[in-house]
Amino acid sequence: MLGSLVFAISINYFLIPTRLGEGGVTGLTTIAYYTLKIPTYLTNFVLNGLLLLVGLKFLDRKTILRSLWAVVWLSIWLKLPVVYTYHTNQTLIPTMLGGVLTGIAMGLILNAGGSIAGSTVLGRILNKYFGISIGSATLFFDLAVAIPAIFIIGFENMLLTVLELYISAKITNMMLARFGAKRVLQVISSRYSDIAQAISDNLGQGVTVVQASGFYSKTDRPIIYFICTPREMARIIPLLKEIDSSALIITENVRSVRANDLYRLL
Structure with a gap:
């Protein structure tokens, strides 16, 4: 109206x-x-x-x-x-x-x-x-x-x-x-398990952990992948830095997101 x-x-x-x-x-x-x-x-x-x-x-x-x-x-x-x-x-x-x-x-x-x-x-x-x-x-x-x-x-x-x-x-x-708007966050950290748990607890949703390995270091470096709103991102990034100040955090804008609630909880 x-x-x-x-x-x-x-x-x-x-x-x-x-x-x-x-x-x-x-x-x-x-x-x-x-x-x-x-x-x-x-x-x-x-x-x-x-x-x-x-x-x-x-x-x-x-x-x-x-x-x-x-x-x-x-x-x-x-x-x-x-x-x-x-x-x-x-x-x-x-x-x-x-x-x-x-x-x-x-x-x-x-x-x-x-x-x-x-x-x-x-x-x-x-x-x-x-x-x-x-x-x-x-x-x-x-x-x-x-x-x-x-x-x-x-x-x-x-x-x-x-x-x-x-x-x-x-x-x-x-x-x-x-x-x-939605944002995609990808986080690479040796403390990926703690970070994934913190994201899940604070946002009330699941996160995706992609198995990956560093070519230079020859070590496993799982990537945490999740979607959130700009407001949620502003709340979660300081928390990530608190857990691991050296974590690599990549953010991207998303044009369109479609999913049911069940998928967000996986």
């Missing part, structure tokens, strides 16, 4: 007053408003509702229901009267504000397991089956609508729309990386 509200503010208070476009279904919504004066809330609900029906074949029911919830509330927020119309000759300002607000809105909605349907449904499908980040996949489909809008909003506003979409995609990816 909050993400939908922020999205509606971006559309009603920054994009439409500046006559900017958007991507995906929202872009089609603005075009319908500019050309035929069709209310944005109506176009949003009808077109996104149809896309959610398509998404039923590819996404789980929970995602579809949460997306429907977001779409319904977006239509409600779009229908509310605009309290104040923002006007400025500096079109770059509403472009950047619209992009930031849209990115925040998408980050909130996607992090909650939903979407605004439209290109985000297609973005979730690409993320699920091909591992492409949702923000980047959504940007691709958004541009497919935004660029042809040049015939409606003009060349300059089309370029500003592309800039707004780029900012939105960057903010979306940043928010998803911040809220849903």
